Amino acid sequence: MPYQPDEYQHVKYLWEDHIADELSPVDNLVYRSNKLGEDQRITNTGGGNTSAKLMETDPLTGEQVEVLWVKGSGGDLRTSTRENFSSLYEGKLQALDEVYQAYPDKGYKSAGEDRMVGMFKHCNFCLNPRASSIDTPLHSMIDEKHVDHLHPNAVISVASCKDQKALTETIWGGKLAYVPWMRPGWEAARLCEETYEENPDIVGILLGQHGHTNWAGESKSCYETSLWVIETAARYIEEHDKGEMTFGGQKYAPLDENSRTRLLTEFLPVARGMISTKVKFIATVQTDDATLRFVNSADAPRLAALGTSCPDHFLRTKIKPLLVDFDPQNDDFEQLVDKFKAGLQQYREDYIAYYESCKHEDSPAMRDPSPTVILIPGIGMIAWGKNKSESRVTAEFYNCAIEVMRGAEAISEYTALPAQEAFDIEYWALEEAKLQRMPAEKSLARDVVVVIGAGDGIGKATAHRVAREGAHVVCADLNYTNAEKTAAELTEIYGQGIGVAGSGISACGPAIALQVDITKRETVEGLFSQVLLAYGGIDKVIVTAGVFVAEGADMAKNDQIFDLSFGVNVKGGYVVASEAQKIWQSQGLKGAMVLTTSVNGAVSKKGSLAYDTSKAAANHLVRELAVTLSPLINVNALAPATVVQGSNMFPRDRVISSLTKYNIAFSADESTEALRNKLAEFYAQRTLTKQPITPDDQAEAAYLLISGQLSKTTGQVISVDGGLHEAFLR
Missing domain, CATH: 3.40.50.720 (NAD(P)-binding Rossmann-like Domain)
Structure with missing residues (x-):
């Protein structure tokens, strides 16, 4: 099963016993989470969650009770601290399964799913205010002490293949079971629980179009199992890598750096103005080799149109990017602008049609139909967000999507989520509620x-x-x-x-x-x-x-x-x-x-x-x-x-000259700032407000x-x- 620490080629083995062994059980969970999040090949920013079932003292009864500690909603594994983890009575969570009753089917997903999320707070241990993740029941229902749920590129590549179920058996040799795509929630957790109980020899489950979940009896073993799952998938992909024929081979040659920079500096403000029709956006530019290999490839139009697969991705990237029909060898700046303008108009029309065809009676209002990811052959990718942090994460997520498509195309054929399933994630009531809970933007947040x-x-x-x-x-x-x-x-x-x-x-x-x-x-x-x-x-x-x-x-x-x-x-x-x-x-x-x-x-x-x-x-x-x-x-x-204060127009010698000129007493051993304050006070007395x-x-x-x-x-x-x-x- 797990490789030796020095055998990993596609992930970093970061566990250090001398640190982990000195930590409390909860802090050990935090440590494991941070180490997993530190390597972006393991899970993307804000994605995935980890858990541990630990014995704690009930503050009311003084009895020992089992408590599920699980990374809460909105946290990031790499940066999470104890405060980012929810803590819930495991017994109460188990009892919730008995009261779970799905509302009548509305043709997409039972409203009972969302109702259950509201029930989590009734299970909070020690009044922990951290909002629980939608994946909480998954961690509860898997009857193992330590559980990791992750979104690694290599694993999602397998989960996005047309023959994902067969590949699961081939790659992991029966150690991972398979469940098809289902929106995260109570029903998905129950399906994983049944799969776990029916397959006592497995160490994890591949979640179709999503990622994977694995477990172990102790924290370090769970960490190593996570790495084994990812490393095994990555090695299989590497063995089948298509080299120069990745994505069908190169269709366009990239522009040289000077030409690319010159074109970008002309194009970026034009593009920003065009997409900022409702609110302004901040950009992140990506011109690395992996991005250029994709945007310059023969298969980029086909794959980009399919959209992303993992729901964690398109919540930032939208269902698909805008690929500009630009020929870097033959088109000039004016043609780039014209083609972007035409592509942008078509993208917005397509997005409106997507919303109208997939919406439900209670769907949130349509969001800005502009793309958040723009792909340009010869140039690279421009990702947009409400601030720099968000545009960087959007770029990161589409980088992940590119790697997922690369892996899937190497071993099989890439498939994306159906439009309706994608819509039900993008316009999920719980996601909308999360957006509404975010603090109001500051006055210059988009400037x-x-x-x-x-x-x-x-x-x-x-x-x-x-x-x-x-x-x-x-x-x-x-x-x-x-x-x-x-x-x-x-x-x-x-x-x-x-x-x-x-x-x-x-x-x-x-x-x-x-x-x-x-x-x-x-x-x-x-x-x-x-x-x-x-x-x-x-x-x-x-x-x-x-x-x-x-x-x-x-x-x-x-x-x-x-x-x-x-x-x-x-x-x-x-x-x-x-x-x-x-x-x-x-x-x-x-x-x-x-x-x-x-x-x-x-x-x-x-x-x-x-x-x-x-x-x-x-x-x-x-x-x-x-x-x-x-x-x-x-x-x-x-x-x-x-x-005078802090001004380079008032260096020490000028201040001393002015103090001397105005007969203001001072000592040569006083600090420059003290001397400046004396001069500033003198000038203040010449004003109406008498303040420096x-x-x-x-x-x-x-x-x-x-x-x-x-x-x-x-x-x-x-x-x-x-x-x-x-x-x-x-």
Whole structure:
């Protein structure tokens, strides 16, 4: 049966006795789950569940009772902790079988199935609030202490073959029984229970079109049995692999990387605009060899049209992807767009017809009929989701679907679920209830916000502020190290997100760091190209980058300072806007831009001629851009007064110079931040509010200007200066 740990070729053997043996029984279950989930060939993100039947002390009677611990609804094996597991009295679960009564058949699946899910909470042990999985009865009815239910690509490949039952016997030699497809629930669990009781020598069951379940008397053995089932299937597939003739062989050659990148950066904003007719989507691009082998193959049109097989897959990928009829060797960008547009229209019509033909009287309303997976020969795959995490998981799931089709076609012929069965999963009342329970999206959850100058000061504060509202934040700065620190802070706070798809920047999370010099157009163009590859589009751009250089008394010797000031503070904003304009026009989606000017643009002062006049010019640039980019893009500015805290415009030597100039007492051994606070307090006393102006104050204004709350405001400069009356409009 199980292989030796060093014999596995298609899964990782990760069990370590010295760790597992020190754990409590429940924590050992968590450990087993994490180790299974750590290898994505074993089960996909959020899929599968594990269980253990353990003896616990009843808090009411003090007696020992058997409790089923099982991974709850919505958890992920790789990241699950004890809190992600339901705990239920096994005796009460068994008793539920006696009260189970199916409602009259409505022609699809008995409503009694869904009724039983509501009964699970009556079995909760110690008031555990974790919602139980639909697979809970499967784990309960298999009379073994430890049970794993998984969705490995290799096993689903077998479960998706036209002769899946015969292959089960051939591959596992009678150690796995077979049950045909049945929607997960009480009836499916009872069928598995009967199969288990009728076949005392089996260690698991292949679930048609779904995955497999296996068991053992102790946790490590259950883990090793799971690996054996998967490794055995994978080896059989490998023995029959078709090599260059996989998927019927190559029909198209992939584009070279430069051509592919150039085409993607043009196409992504167009595609995003076209599919975002109801709500906006975030993209994940997949261009790895396995994806390209499929999309470039002769059989891709046939297989893609069949759709995915495992229900865990098409809940994210929909019943099938959109395969664009694109010839990478002969078609150009305009033809790609035309063919995508035609394909998108047909896809939506087909999806509406699918919904109308399969719906029931009580079906949830039809969801967005746009595809979530787009396949393009020569280029790869673009997956879409409500955020980066979801689009990455969608890409991961279709990667799994490709591997399933590869395996099935190697050993037999791939088959998919019938449309009605697929519909009854996609529009399952329990899945709809799960969607309704999800928290409301934050205000910027579907937005890509580029913050230029995010390395410190106002830019860093702004990056944190928009991230708090759910934005996907591009932390751009001339100083890449500082930008990287900001992005790392955001990732630490908000997480990388679930799932990992692809490689490079396409596998990013909710924040990325990029370098840019806004005085050089090619670096701005490169910045936006990377953003498109990471997220698929751009919604908001906030420029906080600026420069202040102290001038000498001789005006004739300040030419370079003047050039630098206007280059960064004026031309830089223009360059950013002009490059972003191309993307915004391609998307056709409403957006916003915020520039950072200064109250110095309205107040004449001595000693900062270059800075002040450049900021005055920037104020007018805002008005010009508001006219130029209307009606699609709102352009506004925030005008700070002296923001000392955390600003690279106030290095220690400048702060000391200013403190000396204003006769403010200080000690040379004080920290830079302490010195900055003294100077900030001095400046605060010159304002009406008498409060220091902080980067967070500016960030709040920047967020407000892109939030949509001021959607009718454009061409305006908002002063955030504590009430500096010299800057009042005249």
